[in-house]
Amino acid sequence: MKPLEGLRVLDFTRILAGPFSTMLLADMGAEVIKIEEPQKGDETRAYGPPFFEGFSTYFLSVNRGKKSLTLNLKHPKARGMLITLLHSSDILVENFRPGTMSKLNLDYPSVSSLNPKLIYCSISGYGQTGPEALKPGYDLVIQGISGLMDLTGNPDGPPLKVGTSIADLVAGLTAVQSILLALIQREKTGKGTFLDIALLDSLAAMLTYQAGLHFIGIEPKRMGNQHPSICPYETFQAKDGYFNIAAANDKLWKTFCEGIGHSELIADPRFKTNPDRVQNRPDLVKILNKIFKERAASEWVDLLQQQGIPAGLIFSVSEVLEHPHLKEREMIMNLPINGKGFRFLANPISVIREEKDKSTPPPSLGEHTEKVLREILKLLPSDIATLKREGVV
Numbered sequence: 001m002k003p004l005e006g007l008r009v010l011d012f013t014r015i016l017a018g019p020f021s022t023m024l025l026a027d028m029g030a031e032v033i034k035i036e037e038p039q040k041g042d043e044t045r046a047y048g049p050p051f052f053e054g055f056s057t058y059f060l061s062v063n064r065g066k067k068s069l070t071l072n073l074k075h076p077k078a079r080g081m082l083i084t085l086l087h088s089s090d091i092l093v094e095n096f097r098p099g100t101m102s103k104l105n106l107d108y109p110s111v112s113s114l115n116p117k118l119i120y121c122s123i124s125g126y127g128q129t130g131p132e133a134l135k136p137g138y139d140l141v142i143q144g145i146s147g148l149m150d151l152t153g154n155p156d157g158p159p160l161k162v163g164t165s166i167a168d169l170v171a172g173l174t175a176v177q178s179i180l181l182a183l184i185q186r187e188k189t190g191k192g193t194f195l196d197i198a199l200l201d202s203l204a205a206m207l208t209y210q211a212g213l214h215f216i217g218i219e220p221k222r223m224g225n226q227h228p229s230i231c232p233y234e235t236f237q238a239k240d241g242y243f244n245i246a247a248a249n250d251k252l253w254k255t256f257c258e259g260i261g262h263s264e265l266i267a268d269p270r271f272k273t274n275p276d277r278v279q280n281r282p283d284l285v286k287i288l289n290k291i292f293k294e295r296a297a298s299e300w301v302d303l304l305q306q307q308g309i310p311a312g313l314i315f316s317v318s319e320v321l322e323h324p325h326l327k328e329r330e331m332i333m334n335l336p337i338n339g340k341g342f343r344f345l346a347n348p349i350s351v352i353r354e355e356k357d358k359s360t361p362p363p364s365l366g367e368h369t370e371k372v373l374r375e376i377l378k379l380l381p382s383d384i385a386t387l388k389r390e391g392v393v
Contacts, residue, residue: 002029002352007183010216011035011066013104014042016139016165017123017199018095018173019062020259025091026065027347027359033085033372034063034363038070038393041365053338062360064344065336066370075392082106084377086115091179095123098133108194108206118192119182121175127198137199142167146203151210153212171202194240231277232256235314236288238297246310250274259307260291260300321345335361369393 004025009032011022019034034278036042040284047058071078086092092100092111101122102195108120110392125137143149145163153160178195186192190330204211210220213228220228225235227243232253233246247256250273257265264270270280277284294302297313306313315323326332333346342361373379373393387393 001025002358005029007031008088009033009091009093010085010089010255011183012092012094012096014095014167015044016062017168017171018073018093020127020169021121021123021179022066022093023064024172024176024347026095027349027352029093030357032066033368034066034068034366035071035073036068038072038391041070045365052342053340055337060337060342061344063358063362065371066097066363068363068366069372070366071104072392075390076385077390078393079105081117081373081377081392083114086118088376089115089118090183091119091121092201093121093123093175093179097186097224098122098124098128099135105183106318112192112194117186119179119186120193121179121182121193121197121346122191123171123175123199125199127201128196134201139165139167140197142199142203146200147210148203149209151207151220155222157222159222167199167203170206171199173195173204174202174205185374187268196245226281228280229278230274231281231284232288234285236285237293237296239291240298241297243297243301244312244314245304248310252309253277255307256304256309258310259304262291273365314330333359335359337361366393 002228002376007030009022009025010028010032011018011032013019013022013034014036022034023034042063043152044062045056050057072079073082100328102110107213108122111120112118124133125142126132126135136146140161143166144159146167152162154218155236175195175197177199182193182195195233209229213220215344222359224308226235228231230246230248233248234244235244244254247253248268253271253274257263271277271284301311301313320326321332329349331346334341335344335346336342370384373384374381379387384393
């Protein structure tokens with residue numbers, strides 16, 4: 001049995017941060033009812049190419065395990081249906097711009113009066129309060145405003161975004177963590193709560209030690225793949241490509257020097273301690289680059305790993321997703337899409353992954369509308385036909 005089995009989530013989210021969070025809740029066993037606009041649905045259904053069996057691969061990646069209910073939230077009849085669903089739900093997640101749910105009479109004060117035990121999670125770019133709250137906040141914009149882009153890239157190059165939508169994904173993880181804590185709190189108090197999750201808050205919190213530099217008066221700067229406080233902890237070029245080394249303390253440094261056959265570096269006063277190596281990084285990097293160009297990257301990685309030095313090649317996305325280590329750890333799962341197998345990244349939480357066979361593929365638009373109306377709302381076929389005819393569902 002999965003941890004959240006028996007709990008119901010009303011999912012008003014779309015695009016990435018919200019759907020990612022509710023997919024994780026579905027992985028944990030919750031029944032997630034994804035409420036979508038009739039005829040259109042989640043915008044990401046149209047994101048592409050690429051498509052697989054008519055589905056956007058973007059949409060597929062963050063919507064497994066859910067039920068799709070089409071519902072026109074602006075139609076008067078939708079209100080009564082939602083009230084019934086709200087009475088039997090445990091969690092509501094939405095990621096509209098602040099104020100949107102209020103216009104629909106679905107804000108937290110309105111719905112908590114109907115169900116005081118409801119946990120209500122709002123995800124937005126800047127949060128529900130503050131001078132920037134009403135501004136639109138997509139991942140790229142938040143990566144820039146958070147300071148992350150200013151830290152990413154080479155010192156003499158432009159700021160760069162991370163290669164995945166990190167602001168959305170971190171906010172989604174923050175939302176799940178908050179919801180799980182709220183569930184524990186509800187067990188103690190019997191009451192639900194409101195959770196205000198901001199992409200900016202979530203990503204700014206990831207600055208950690210970089211923020212620490214600022215707080216003591218040092219302005220963090222772009223350093224490419226170098227670490228501001230550790231050396232050598234970066235990317236080096238070998239004879240045939242690049243690889244990473246993380247000799248993160250003085251003990252590893254000594255082993256590292258002996259492992260690469262240059263123990264004379266241990267006695268060099270420029271490199272004796274980590275602060276020395278950080279201070280004299282340009283000299284050390286110049287020496288190591290010359291050494292590493294003598295052999296292939298895979299040879300250096302094998303040699304260093306045998307000595308217990310953290311080192312690794314730099315894989316492409318395709319290489320890591322086909323790697324036998326991830327496969328053996330069952331991090332790649334397969335679900336049917338229109339009769340054809342489609343691979344997904346599994347949930348990394350092992351207790352969840354062990355029951356991955358209970359997962360269901362992402363739903364087609366409105367796939368579960370009749371089932372939800374019939375089994376949860378107890379509507380008759382004639383009632384459902386009328387709702388369809390009137391454009392409510």
